[in-house]
Each structure stands twice: as C-alpha cells, then as structure tokens.
Amino acid sequence: MKAIIAMSGGVDSSVAAYLMYEQGYECMGVTMKLFANEDIGLSREHTCCSLDDVEDARIVAHKIGMSHHVFNFSDKFEEKVVENFVYCYENGMTPNPCIECNRHLKFDKLHHRMRELGYDYVVTGHYARVTKNEETGRYILMKGLDANKDQSYVLYSLTQEQLAHTLFPLGEYSKPEIRKIAEEQNFINAKKGDSQDICFVPDGDYASFICRYTGKEYPAGDFVDLEGNKLGTHKGIIHYTIGQRKGLGLAFDSPRYVCKIDVEQNQVVLSKEDALFTTTLRAKNINLISVDKIEAPMHIKAKVRYRHAEQPATVTQIDEDTLEVVFDEPQRAITKGQALVLYDGDVVVGGGTIVEC
Numbered sequence: 001m002k003a004i005i006a007m008s009g010g011v012d013s014s015v016a017a018y019l020m021y022e023q024g025y026e027c028m029g030v031t032m033k034l035f036a037n038e039d040i041g042l043s044r045e046h047t048c049c050s051l052d053d054v055e056d057a058r059i060v061a062h063k064i065g066m067s068h069h070v071f072n073f074s075d076k077f078e079e080k081v082v083e084n085f086v087y088c089y090e091n092g093m094t095p096n097p098c099i100e101c102n103r104h105l106k107f108d109k110l111h112h113r114m115r116e117l118g119y120d121y122v123v124t125g126h127y128a129r130v131t132k133n134e135e136t137g138r139y140i141l142m143k144g145l146d147a148n149k150d151q152s153y154v155l156y157s158l159t160q161e162q163l164a165h166t167l168f169p170l171g172e173y174s175k176p177e178i179r180k181i182a183e184e185q186n187f188i189n190a191k192k193g194d195s196q197d198i199c200f201v202p203d204g205d206y207a208s209f210i211c212r213y214t215g216k217e218y219p220a221g222d223f224v225d226l227e228g229n230k231l232g233t234h235k236g237i238i239h240y241t242i243g244q245r246k247g248l249g250l251a252f253d254s255p256r257y258v259c260k261i262d263v264e265q266n267q268v269v270l271s272k273e274d275a276l277f278t279t280t281l282r283a284k285n286i287n288l289i290s291v292d293k294i295e296a297p298m299h300i301k302a303k304v305r306y307r308h309a310e311q312p313a314t315v316t317q318i319d320e321d322t323l324e325v326v327f328d329e330p331q332r333a334i335t336k337g338q339a340l341v342l343y344d345g346d347v348v349v350g351g352g353t354i355v356e357c
Contacts, residue, residue, distance in 0.1 A: 009053030012125030093337030243333030283352030
C-alpha cells in the first residue's frame with residue numbers, strides 16, 4: 001500500500017511518517033506550500049510555510065528513507081482560506097481557517113493529487129481515529145485517545161470518500177509518547193514547539209493582517225448598548241469578536257463584552273456578561289459522518305469552538321443543509337462563523353458552520 005504523508009515540518013507529522021514507514025507502507029513525504037511570507041506582508045521565519053519548516057520536513061523524510069516533495073497549493077489556499085477569513089471578519093463573523101484548510105487543501109487538493117499519483121492514502125499528524133461501522137458500512141471519525149490533543153473538531157468536514165482514504169496514525173498515542181518516538185529517532189524537530197497561531201497571521205494581529213491584505217481602511221463607528229445608546233467609538237468592526245472584553249478602550253463600572261456586531265449599522269453592541277448566554281443556534285454547510293441524516297431529534301453533545309467543552313444538547317435536522325441545536329444549559333459567546341461539531345461519546349456525528357445564535 002502507498003501513502004502520501006502531509007509533513008508540515010513539525011514533530012507530529014514527522015512521527016506519523018515514521019509510523020507509516022515502519023508499518024511497511026510505501027511512503028512519500030509532501031509539504032504543502034500555501035503562501036509566501038512576503039505575500040502576506042510578514043518576514044517572520046517560524047510559520048508552518050517557512051523555508052525552515054520545509055527543510056525540517058525534508059531532513060526527516062530522508063532520514064526515514066522516503067522521498068520528499070513540495071506541492072504548491074497557494075492559489076487554492078488564498079481563495080478558500082485567506083479570502084474566506086477576510087470575508088468573515090468583514091461581515092461580523094469569526095472564522096476557523098484551520099477547518100477551511102483541512103476541507104479544501106489537506107482533504108481535497110491533496111486527496112486529488114493522491115489519486116493522480118496512484119497512491120492509496122493521505123496520512124496526517126492529527127490526533128484522531130478512523131474506524132468503519134461494518135453494519136452500516138459508514139466510516140466513522142473518532143476522537144484521539146489523548147483528550148488534551150484531540151483534533152477531531154477540526155476534521156468534521158471529512159466525507160465518507162475522504163475517510164476511506166485517510167489514516168491518522170497518532171490517534172492511539174499521547175503527545176509525550178510522540179515526543180519520545182521523535183527523540184529516539186533523533187529527529188531534528190523532536191523538541192520543536194507546537195504552532196499555536198494561525199499560520200498566515202503568526203503575530204496574532206488579525207485586523208492588521210486584513211488591512212494589509214485588502215489595502216482597505218475600515219471605518220470607525222459606534223459602540224452601543226443593548227438599547228442602542230452610544231457608549232463610544234470603535235476602530236472598525238474587524239477588530240472585534242463576540243465575547244471580547246479587552247481592547248475596547250472604554251471604562252465602565254463593571255465589565256462589558258462584545259455581544260453583537262451589526263455590520264449594516266457599523267455598530268458594535270456591548271453588554272454585561274449575562275447577555276452573552278444563549279441556548280439555541282443554527283448551522284449550515286453541514287457534513288454528517290456517523291449517520292446519513294438525523295431522522296429524529298438526537299440528544300447528544302455539541303461543541304461550538306475548539307477550546308469549548310462539549311455540552312449536552314438536542315439536535316434536529318431542519319432540512320438538507322440546516323441543523324438546529326438547543327443546549328440543555330445556556331452557552332457563553334456562541335459565535336457566527338465558528339464550527340458546530342456534534343459528538344456521541346467519542347464518535348463525531350457531524351457538524352456545520354454556525355449562522356444563527
């Protein structure tokens with residue numbers, strides 16, 4: 001069997017490559033070139049597309065004994081990830097670019113290239129598992145065993161066809177075990193830190209990136225309260241996201257938070273924390289994994305952002321592309337643009353993009 005290994009230059013994907021090679025797969029290491037730093041106005045070297053990372057991936061691949069190639073997917077990345085990122089912030093939403101990168105690059109473009117080259121699987125260093133339900137014939141996405149590293153949330157968009165040709169060799173391991181394997185193999189990146197930032201915004205300043213990328217200035221507008229009373233002046237809606245408290249530049253007798261962004265009025269609505277809580281949301285652009293359709297309301301657990309603890313909820317499929325979720329208890333700062341992911345124990349039922357809350 002032949003496998004393409006997506007190698008970012010980090011320790012996880014390097015150990016994934018090693019494990020597949022040790023299992024007897026014919027492996028080819030691949031690093032995806034998604035952008036050039038100069039294209040996004042940054043000179044910082046330590047991003048996942050830096051020359052250092054490509055070199056780390058190449059060195060590890062050759063040490064293992066496999067070839068290494070760089071695939072240039074920068075056009076698709078700009079269209080599907082960067083432009084969507086900008087669109088969301090311009091329209092009062094908070095995107096998750098890692099999910100869009102998985103959807104359109106790792107598990108679309110890379111799978112297409114896999115088939116062109118006559119390979120059988122795409123392998124990544126995600127902490128997740130794939131099994132098959134022999135009764136239904138459906139492939140199942142499951143959480144990684146290491147609860148602290150589980151990445152199933154960012155993989156909910158995988159289709160049945162993609163799951164059938166995807167392997168996650170790290171799913172049964174903990175992060176310390178992966179570090180140990182890398183050190184035992186003397187990999188150059190064995191002690192390399194995990195990337196915490198969005199790769200094309202490594203300094204974390206999303207608004208400055210958007211201004212550089214678009215060449216636009218975003219007009220100031222009013223901070224208002226829930227009754228529409230003016231509280232002050234904001235710097236432009238791209239600077240804010242739901243639940244934000246810091247960086248407002250205003251003083252109150254008690255904390256205030258961003259609870260709504262009104263794009264049409266160019267207003268940012270502030271409230272006390274209790275107004276951030278809601279029980280209901282709707283999601284579209286859905287993908288179901290463990291079932292073909294949610295035939296009747298299901299009481300399962302739902303997660304509304306990556307670091308959010310999943311919570312009990314009832315989910316109903318309204319139509320072919322809409323889910324409605326009602327939580328047992330109100331949830332804080334549910335945000336349009338983020339992913340809803342549904343869980344039944346360790347099994348990912350499916351998910352979608354939050355459009356109403």
